[in-house]
Amino acid sequence: MTDIPYKLASVRSRIAAACKAAGRPESSVGLLAVSKTFGAAEVRQAQAAGQRAFGENYLQEALDKQAELTDLPLEWHFIGPVQSNKTRSLAERFDWVHGVERLKIAQRLSDQRPPGLPPLNICVQVNVSGEASKAGCTPAExxxxxxxxxxxxxxxxxxLMAIPAPAVDSATAAERQAPFRALRELFGELRRAGxxxxxxxxxxxxxxxxxxxxxxTLVRVGSSIFGSRPPKA
Structure with a gap:
């Protein structure tokens, strides 16, 4: 018997506890199950346990999975790097794209989104930790x-979407939370700007x-739901 339902329940309990500690309603935080490198069978198990939103990093893998799961009412999020040659498939087959860091990519997604579909939900990726190896626009941009x-x-x-640098083991709570605080403050500035x-x-x-x-408001959780990732072929 799969343990995905139990792991999902554990993650939801963590979210509920974190919301309580922060004085926030549990309903204020959504869960995106990151199913990259896992198959359609695992997605089915998670869906049967009540999960609807799934995140994918690898386009062809995601398209193959989607083709096997057309009978399920799923919400698909693309959370990997967005290249120009991927935009048509993303515009046609996904509900959300989280990694937009350039206007050119957004323009292509807009041009290629079929008119019969709802607007494509977009999160702009911000490099809040200033890592040279990380994608995302700067906070100033x-x-x-x-x-x-x-x-x-x-x-x-x-x-906004961000992937902060991992905290060192000796980091204090304030140090661990600093990049997330910077993202929240930037989010507030953008809202105040209209x-x-x-x-x-x-x-x-x-x-x-x-x-x-x-x-x-949306946490992206993979290994705590699906387990250690198998090596990608």
Whole structure:
């Protein structure tokens, strides 16, 4: 018997506890199950346990999985790097795209979103830790980029996404939460500038509590639900 339902329940309990500690309603935080490198069977098991939203990093793997799961009412989020040659499939087959860091990509998604579908939900990725190896616009670039994305047809700008640098083992709670706090403060600045944002996509298996403490509204959890990832072929 699979343990995915039990792991899902454990993650939901962690979210509930983190919300309580932060003085937030549990309903203020959504759970995105990151199913990359796991198959359609595992997604089915998670869906049967009540999970609807799933995150994927690898386009072809995601498209193959989607083809096997057309009978299920799932919400698909793309959370990997977005390249120009991927935008048509993303625009046609996904509900959310989390990794937009350039206006060119947003424009392609807008142009290629089929008119019969609802607007594609967009999160702009911000490199809050300033890592050279990480994707994302800088915090200083976020307002201009978000304003431009918000004007594009067939898209709906929802908020910000970030993948902060992992905290060192000796970090204090304040140090662990600092990048999430910076993201929340930037989110507030953008809202005060007139942008209608409702989503902070931040926090994963190892740091969801810190993210929720600083305002995350959507945590992206993979290994705590599906287990250790198999090697990608």
């Amino acid at each position: 976020a307002l201009e980029l978000c304003r431009a994305v918000a004007t594009l047809p067939r898209l709906r700008l929802r908020g 942008l209608e944002l409702d989503t902070i996509s931040a926090g994963m298996s190892d740091d969801l509590e810190d993210a929720i403490a600083e305002g995350s």
